[in-house]
Amino acid sequence: MGHSVDIVKRGGQRESERFLRDKLHASVVSACLSVRTPAGQAEAIAHAVCDSVIGWLEGKPEVTSHDLRLVAAKHLHTHHPDAAYMYEQYQVTM
């Protein structure tokens, strides 16, 4: 990705931050592992999802964290529907 993208957190209530591939990667790996996916497969899925999300981010100066989560979940769903479900549920479990 040739430029940096700002992530607007929770409708602007929290300070924006730069998009970090490693952070997205870690959250996708975590969702995969939580449904007992083998570690190697979780890493591979996370790489694929991060590549897809970065492709979507091209040309955008800023996106909301909510949109980022939706797009990541959509791509994760094609690889692992159960992990995508847990990824989507993270902020709406309680």
Added chain:
Amino acid sequence: MDILTSLLVVAFAALIHASFQLSVSVLTMLSGHAISAKRSHATLLRLTSSFIAGTKVMTLLLVSFFAIVLFDVFGEQPPQIVWATVCGILVGLGVAVWLFYYRREKGTTLWIPRSFAAHLTERSKATKSGAEAFSLGLTSVLSELLFIVGPLLVSALVLISLPSMWQLIGLAIYTVVSTFSSLIVWGLVGSGHSLSRIQKWRETNKHFLQFAAGSGLIILGLYVYVNQIVSVASGSL
């Protein structure tokens, strides 16, 4: 109310308590984070067991607290106005649960103070020790006090009218039955079931659980009202 009826009322109140979902939500998140952090199965069981122990201890303390306060203020035979007030609280809570228990959004987000929810979410992610999981169990019961106060109050009222030995048995029944739903999730997670299936079941059936909890509170309120107020009033005519 005879002893058997009293214990059945306590068990039913505890069953309603068990249908509330905050402890199950925290347990699901705690398990998810423990699994994704590649902690051993023994650690997962230690954390979840400590959490459930925390919910049991706080439930036990709350029922005992309400019972001792009610006993100190009203003695073994609380006046009918107290029974009527508790019945009103139960019916009011039942309607409130029907209307407000879950927030109107995707998932299983509950109408609890957001600061409590944020704290439980953050700490369930970071918890590594059994002691902290235990404290999360204590906090999760307190966070849901707004909804469980009805079952707790009616159980305390029923318990103080019983002989002391039966009070202990009633207390044990309430504590065990009220953590029934958490114990089921603990068993499922411990035996290797997928968290996504558990969460999907909870999300799919959330309106049924909400309706059941609300209806249970109303039924309990009406039953206790008939048993303690109407029957006594009609007997004195």
